[in-house]
Amino acid sequence: MANILLTSSCNRSCPYCFARNEISGPSGGQRLSWENLIYIADFLWASGQRKVSLLGGEPTLHPQCGDFILYLIDRGFKVTVFTNGILSPSRLKEFRRHLTEMPLEKLDLVCNLNDPVLTPAVPQEMQRLNSFLAVMGPWTRAGFNIYRLDFTLDFLFDHINRFSMKRRLRLGIAHPVPGSQGSFIPTQDLRSVVTRLYSFRQLFETYRISLRLDCGFPLCKFSDQELGWLYRSGSHSPFGCGPALDIAPDMTAYHCFPLSNYKRKSLFEFNSLEEINKHFSQLRDEIRTEIPGIYEECDGCHCREGGVCAGGGMCQIVCRFLGEAPIRPAGIEDEISKYRMSK
């Protein structure tokens, strides 16, 4: 699936934001034009892709966000919108009027929620979020990014029940962003994250909420029992680190948010999604040849070699490169030097 970034503006400032290299603040910033959206839709359609995700910044800050969603659905795409749910009253009115008749299989919203205690929001934001969920709850999945070890999930279950949200939770870990400061889970703490996550198992089962893990979890940090639970909750093979393929408003494409500055290339240089995937596969091979995974044990691991586990996120490996002397091949060092220079 391709991610289309509608705008670089965002109205929230999350401590773990892995898009921070791309974000410009609540106003200004770049916006995707209609012409470019049509180009992307044609490009994806011609490549056989029928699913798109809309992201930002905060995609609902784009003045034509509603139009873009309706357009892509009309073009035959299944659209997923990643939002923080903090919509202005006028934008919410627009959503209520134009999107609440939409079949659930055509439109999917992922609302990224922050813990109200550990990452408090101002009352107006909470009010807007609640209003959004009251209207769009049935179309919305809850999303949560783990960025500290004492995370809780109780508030998510409360939101899902209160607003009749989809009973699926998208859970990600906050990744380090090369060249940038922000909260994230270090690789040595991933086991603790899994242990804590498993402690919520009873709540997942009680409320019949399925779990979908985002990229970057290493398989070896789960016990067989935990893996069985994951499998039964519907989170199949969450151990990859494939290109998310983000397309920015300036029509450049990159592997994923944390690696947004790594071998970024204009979409106009490609003729199909296949070509883009090839470009980013080369990037992956280049990095994985140097270091197979985030742990020493990844080298020679049969799960990694068999393609079941990617060996953690590439962004974590690139961060490791950054802390080293420049000993890597020129292709990597050229990219790494961009981060070093921007420091």
Place this chain on the structure above:
Amino acid sequence: MRSPNIVCPNSESLLQKFKGHAVALRMNSCDHIAEGVAHLRKSGNTLFCVIVESDRPLAEIQFEDHHRGIPLAVMVPAAGRFRDLAAHLHRVRELNLRVYLPCDNPDNLTSLRILSSVGIHCCAVFGNGRTDWESLADLATYAVLERSPHAPIEPFAFIVSNYPASKRLDWGRVFFDDPGHFLHLDEDGRVALSQAELAEKRFVAQSLGEIGAPDEFPPIRERLRSWRHYFTDNHPCAFCAGWKICLGKFSPSLSENAGCSGFFTEMIDLVRQHTALKVALQEQRIWQL
């Protein structure tokens, strides 16, 4: 020359004045379509199409089920917001319809691309002196060379399907402006050779009856041969690389249309590329036999 099609206002009494013509009925609202078509059928003429000239954006026009099957040319100032259009797009797509948008507003160039990409046949109306020729060339490139399925955008689709023409071919007929194909009548039945001349009340006959055989009627014959003056008068358009498609359409306001030459030269190149693409596709088909 066959009998020209008639473009005339939706008036029952006017329609009674002639017979046996294909008629494009002009009206300013979709509310009168059924009534106009009924009058036309009673008059002994056939329907070429209904031209709806509305002040409202396309998104605000309500089409009805009984409009299906009637050829409609809808001339609107803008497409409107997509969110408003989206709700009745399925109905619009079921119609035999072409949407005309003026390109003096840059937003309409975007709207044309949007409409085409969602399968609505549309037409760029340009050449009023405020045309952004570069953006128009981008739109033409999209219309002609885009690989993804999309509805035709006129006049580019007409141009690429009909050029290179072995004889003079006026793409103005897409806008009902070609005296070889369309004559324009006012409420009183007076005849003009184009929509603009009708608006300026420059009539060539007081009634259709005066015209007789159109190709022998001097003003029409003269108009169809007027392109020759560009060569006899050494007009700059006659030396323009884009002449073969443009045919001097923008010469009256040449200074305002400084970009027209570049645009039509590019259009010729697009025709060549389109033809090459078609040939390549046909060659591929041979191997699939």
